[in-house]
Amino acid sequence: xxxxxxxxxxxxxxxxxxxxxxxxxxxxxxxxxxxxxxxxxxxxxxxxxxxxxxxxxxxxxxxxxxxxxxxxxxxxxxxxxxxxxxxx
Amino acid sequence: xxxxxxxxxxxxxxxxxxxxxxxxxxxxxxxxxxxxxxxxxxxxxxxxxxxxxxxxxxxxxxxxxxxxxxxxxxxxxxxxxxxxxxxxxxxxxxxxxxxxxxxxxxxxxxxxxxxxxxxxxxxxxxxxxxxxxxxxxxxxxxxxxxxxxxxxxxxxxxxxxxxxxxxx
Numbered sequence: 001x002x003x004x005x006x007x008x009x010x011x012x013x014x015x016x017x018x019x020x021x022x023x024x025x026x027x028x029x030x031x032x033x034x035x036x037x038x039x040x041x042x043x044x045x046x047x048x049x050x051x052x053x054x055x056x057x058x059x060x061x062x063x064x065x066x067x068x069x070x071x072x073x074x075x076x077x078x079x080x081x082x083x084x085x086x087x088x
Numbered sequence: 089x090x091x092x093x094x095x096x097x098x099x100x101x102x103x104x105x106x107x108x109x110x111x112x113x114x115x116x117x118x119x120x121x122x123x124x125x126x127x128x129x130x131x132x133x134x135x136x137x138x139x140x141x142x143x144x145x146x147x148x149x150x151x152x153x154x155x156x157x158x159x160x161x162x163x164x165x166x167x168x169x170x171x172x173x174x175x176x177x178x179x180x181x182x183x184x185x186x187x188x189x190x191x192x193x194x195x196x197x198x199x200x201x202x203x204x205x206x207x208x209x210x211x212x213x214x215x216x217x218x219x220x221x222x223x224x225x226x227x228x229x230x231x232x233x234x235x236x237x238x239x240x241x242x243x244x245x246x247x248x249x250x251x252x253x254x255x256x
Contacts, residue, residue, distance in 0.1 A: 027251075036182035037103070042251025049184050 012050040014071045016041065018079055019063050034058040099180035102172035110168035116244040119166035123237065126162065130155045131230050138214050138223045152226065163240075170243050192243040203235030 020030060027045075031038040034055060043049035044059075051059070051071075060067040077085075109115060130152065137148045167174075173181060173189045181189070211228030215221055 037185065039250045040182050040184040043184060043248065046251060048248055049187075052183055055183060 017045045107168040116169035120241045120244050134227045138218045144222045192239045196238040196242050200235040200238050207231035
């Protein structure tokens with residue numbers, strides 16, 4: 001089961017909000033697809049809850065991405081920065 | 089958790105957006121303070137009734153009835169505020185909700201046990217000192233009841249503010 005991060009070093013960063021916006025998916029849709037309540041997705045997005053491994057994998061599978069593309073222990077660069085890095 | 093939270097009738101009620109107002113932190117905390125004040129007043133009334141030797145009087149009966157009836161809406165608001173996490177079928181909860189419930193159970197373990205012990209000793213003391221068995225049962229019940237409510241109070245007080253921008 002997941003837990004609340006105890007500090008900044010314990011925090012799991014994610015791109016769920018960006019991916020939802022990109023795919024036009026609401027929190028409710030995502031929550032229903034991965035079997036949690038919409039507010040839990042909100043807590044994960046806000047970094048107030050570190051999801052269990054199973055939930056993280058289900059979210060990554062929903063977006064059809066590897067889990068490390070959605071979650072990271074380090075702050076994730078923005079997608080525009082990532083694109084710039086890859087094209088330059 | 090690997091399955092979708094079950095949609096029981098009780099779960100649907102607690103998830104109903106008509107009760108979103110009850111989930112705001114100030115409302116939850118006011119409900120906790122209200123319940124704590126109500127139960128403290130009832131314990132005080134019971135102790136006063138036992139100490140003055142008046143026993144089970146009409147005023148005490150009325151105070152008890154008003155207190156218990158007031159508790160119903162107060163606890164309903166509190167329970168709506170925490171989405172009934174402690175009362176719902178575990179299958180209707182997701183991993184975060186279960187985590188919050190377990191955390192509150194752990195946090196109030198000792199105080200709750202202490203109140204259960206105080207309920208027993210308090211009731212025995214009232215009988216031994218005043219001889220009022222009914223008042224002793226009332227005091228014991230109130231302290232035991234308070235011990236059980238502490239998990240609800242902890243959860244309602246400490247639950248994080250819900251994300252306000254839940255879309256679609």
